[in-house]
Amino acid sequence: MxxxxxxxxxxxxxxxxxxxxxxxxxxxxxxxxxxxxxxxxxxxxxxxxxxxxxxxxxxxxxxxxxxxxxxxxxxxxxxxxxxxxxxxxxxxxxxxxxxxxxxxxxxxxxxxxxxxxxxxxxxxxxxxxxxxxxxxxxxxxxxxxxxxxxxxxxxxxxxxxxxxxxxxxxxxxxxxxxxxxxxxxxxxxxxxxxxxxxxxxxxxxxxxxxxxxxxxxxxxxxxxxxxxxxxxxxxxxxxxxxxxxxxxxxxxxxxxxxxxxAGLLPRETVANEITPRERIAVVSGSCSPITAGQIAVALDNGFAGIRLDATRAVDAESWAREIGRGVQEALRTLGEGRDPLIFTASGPDDPAVPALNAAIAASGASTGDVNARIGDGLGRALDRVVREGGLARAVISGGDTSGHAGMALGIYAVTALAPLAPGSPLCRAYADDAHDGLEISFKGGQMGTPDFFPAAKGLGANATNHRTRREYGT
Structure with missing residues (x-):
């Protein structure tokens, strides 16, 4: 070789x-x-x-x-x-x-x-x-x-x-x-x-x-x-x-x-360390069991779980009201000194998954359209929570969710700031409005260790109350 x-x-x-x-x-x-x-x-x-x-x-x-x-x-x-x-x-x-x-x-x-x-x-x-x-x-x-x-x-x-x-x-x-x-x-x-x-x-x-x-x-x-x-x-x-x-x-x-x-690049890694933030916000549309474990660890470490009823996404007006409810709960949570984690499901075995499928079938709506509406709604929720809560860091969990939610935030580019988990770095956002400079991570459903959300906040390994420290496949 x-x-x-x-x-x-x-x-x-x-x-x-x-x-x-x-x-x-x-x-x-x-x-x-x-x-x-x-x-x-x-x-x-x-x-x-x-x-x-x-x-x-x-x-x-x-x-x-x-x-x-x-x-x-x-x-x-x-x-x-x-x-x-x-x-x-x-x-x-x-x-x-x-x-x-x-x-x-x-x-x-x-x-x-x-x-x-x-x-x-x-x-x-x-x-x-x-x-x-x-x-x-x-x-x-x-x-x-x-x-x-x-x-x-x-x-x-x-x-x-x-x-x-x-x-x-x-x-x-x-x-x-x-x-x-x-x-x-x-x-x-x-x-x-x-x-x-x-x-x-x-x-x-x-x-x-x-x-x-x-x-x-x-x-x-x-x-x-x-x-x-x-x-x-x-x-x-x-x-x-x-x-x-x-x-x-x-x-x-x-x-x-x-x-x-071949000696064309230095072997040293070029990366910053994660700076802790007092508060962050997370939205998740992932159904992965890995994300479910990460949500559980986050809740064990003081994050406030806010579940949205995804079945309401088959109707645009009903989903808008549900998003509004989630935003208000998230802002109240921030006022109480906790980190809001807005999510639609906790793993593939969550009853919310078949309930959403049944609602889509009953409504005759397109699965793709409903999933896009869910992602867009989560993005709009995060947009309001970050703006009104004055936050400097956020996380979007779920591959498809990240696409639709990212567009809803109005960010046009990102560059890598620091590693969080392989495949899910902390990024610096570029935007034409208040989100310019926002620190954000787009986390795939299968990415990261169980402590990903506390780690994204900047809590070290010794500061989290892990249920498990097993490495998840990423």
């Missing part, structure tokens, strides 16, 4: 932008920014397509991303909304462009289709091949012979047997082989460079063989630091003039690992 790195070594990374990316949800997008920023690659994430003037404000940043909501959208929606963003990224001229997906490959032919996104991006963002990098050991995500595994509570599961992903309410994973899963979404040929070839130093030869067999998408196994570096080397040294890539933040982990191994 070291010989291969040395033979391909460059004197320095090229000047200008190194990478642009589109994230199919907000939390995943902030995870890419986290990996690059704390490795010493200044990165800005725009919450929606940026204007030229806003791009110019960050002209010296080496990486630029756009957070989106494609993971929760149909192929028709993608066909309408993704090409303009891809064209905007292409115009920036970075050697690597990345369609960022969830590290648990959340997708289906009818919603969040990764295959559809690749088909739309390929003629715009180009490249002789499209690396698919999903594994990320830092997140307890591993890929072997094309099969994706994720760990939770220290135990690894094949993704189709994972206690969370096998039961995902929108995109349950019934197939662990990323090639087979993706083949249901696109007819583009898919190849594989497995970890055996990577560890044997045969990655280049295997890639050449896959391309000779007309593969357009090539999945790269990642199991450990050695295969992470090898995957990053293949992507970077075979990028050509430009390369469109697909994957989780594992792609950035791989590039950073190779750049460091």
């Amino acid at each position: 070291s010989a291969a790195i040395h033979s391909a070594r460059e004197e320095a990374l090229p000047a200008g932008r190194l990478l642009t990316f589109y994230g199919d949800d907000y939390t995943g997008s902030s995870a890419v920014m986290e990996v690059l920023s704390f490795a010493g690659v200044p990165t800005v994430l725009f919450l929606g397509a940026p204007t030229p003037e806003r791009i110019a404000r960050f002209k010296d940043f080496r990486a630029l991303g756009v957070a989106g909501v494609a993971r929760s959208q149909s192929p028709d929606w993608m066909a309408e909304h993704l090409p303009p963003v891809f064209r905007q990224l292409a115009a920036l001229g970075a050697p690597i462009s990345h369609y960022k997906i969830c590290s648990t490959f959340d997708s289906a032919p009818h919603v969040g289709s990764i295959g559809k996104a690749i088909e739309l991006a390929e003629p715009i963002l180009g490249g002789a091949w499209h690396p698919l990098v999903v594994g990320a050991p830092a997140l307890a995500r591993y890929q072997a012979f094309g099969h994706l595994f994720a760990a939770i509570d220290g135990t690894g599961y094949r993704l189709d047997r994972h206690p969370v992903m096998a039961r995902h309410p929108v995109t349950p994973m019934h197939e662990a082989d990323v090639r087979a899963h993706l083949a249901r979404q696109t007819a583009l040929p898919i190849g594989l460079v497995d970890f055996v070839a990577l560890k044997a130093g045969q990655g280049d030869a295997r890639l050449a063989r896959e391309l000779a067999n007309h593969a357009r998408i090539v999945a790269l196994d990642v199991l450990d630091e050695e295969t992470l570096i090898a995957a990053g080397r293949l992507v970077w040294t075979h990028r050509g003039d430009r390369l469109f890539t697909v994957g989780s933040q594992g792609l950035e982990y791989a590039l950073v690992a190779y750049w460091r191994a």
Whole structure:
């Protein structure tokens, strides 16, 4: 491996932008920014397509991303909304462009289709091949012979047997082989460079063989630091003039690992520590059991739980009244010296989940429309609580929730401030109003340790009353 790195070594990374990316949800997008920023690659994430003037404000940043909501959208929606963003990224001229997906490959032919996104991006963002990098050991995500595994509570599961992903309410994973899963979404040929070839130093030869067999998408196994570096080397040294890539933040982990191994980046992490805040506010639309555990720990540590009745979201006026009630309770809670935590469910077994499904079915409303209304409502609630409560820090929990709620806040960009948990950094918000400078974290449902919400407030490990200190899969 070291010989291969040395033979391909460059004197320095090229000047200008190194990478642009589109994230199919907000939390995943902030995870890419986290990996690059704390490795010493200044990165800005725009919450929606940026204007030229806003791009110019960050002209010296080496990486630029756009957070989106494609993971929760149909192929028709993608066909309408993704090409303009891809064209905007292409115009920036970075050697690597990345369609960022969830590290648990959340997708289906009818919603969040990764295959559809690749088909739309390929003629715009180009490249002789499209690396698919999903594994990320830092997140307890591993890929072997094309099969994706994720760990939770220290135990690894094949993704189709994972206690969370096998039961995902929108995109349950019934197939662990990323090639087979993706083949249901696109007819583009898919190849594989497995970890055996990577560890044997045969990655280049295997890639050449896959391309000779007309593969357009090539999945790269990642199991450990050695295969992470090898995957990053293949992507970077075979990028050509430009390369469109697909994957989780594992792609950035791989590039950073190779750049460091090749002496192109320093090995030191560039990050600040979390400064404690007297009060914060949290909104959560996640149904993940991991978020449920985090809510329980937060309530044990003085947060005030405020449950919203999500069934009322089938009607816009009723939901607006419910949001108003939640805001008033949150402001009262702040007045009592406690941190409000507004949520719609506590895990997949919460009776609120089937109740919402039944309400949607009875109303004849669209599930997508109702979920968007829930996310938007949580964002509007957080907007009012932050403004009227004079808060400087907030957290949004849930991948899809973060997208809709983030838009409701009117924030147009964020940069990474400090690490909280892998994939969920504390960010600095940019806005044209009072939210400029707000500290915010977008937390995916499956991200973080049980003490995430107290940690986001700035409480150290010794200041929390943990029910458990087990590491959750992230």
